[in-house]
Amino acid sequence: xxxxxxxKLSVELSQPDDDKTIKQNFNDVVSEPAEAAVLALGxxxxxxxxxxxELVLVTETVEYSHVQEAEEITE
Numbered sequence: 001x002x003x004x005x006x007x008k009l010s011v012e013l014s015q016p017d018d019d020k021t022i023k024q025n026f027n028d029v030v031s032e033p034a035e036a037a038v039l040a041l042g043x044x045x046x047x048x049x050x051x052x053x054e055l056v057l058v059t060e061t062v063e064y065s066h067v068q069e070a071e072e073i074t075e
Contacts, residue, residue: 001066001067001068001069002065003067004063004064005064005065006027006061006062006063007027007028007030007060007061007063008025008029008060008061009025009033009041009058009060009061010023010024010025010026010058010059010061011045011055011058012058013045013046013049013056014055015053016052016053021056022053026041031062033060038058038060039058042057042058043055
């Protein structure tokens with residue numbers, strides 16, 4: 001049996017004159033969000049940041065667990 005464990009979106013913004021990015025995580029998001037909604041979230045977060053920061057990417061992370069049900073176990 002496949003169980004959804006975690007869903008997360010991470011928005012990364014660039015910083016001028018710095019190789020590091022600013023990363024903001026959003027946990028427990030809906031599973032399988034629409035691509036347009038994911039990109040809209042990234043653009044919204046970027047619009048709240050200082051003007052010199054730009055959206056780099058949005059990463060979606062989904063974690064599942066796989067468990068064998070008792071009747072599936074054969075001895």
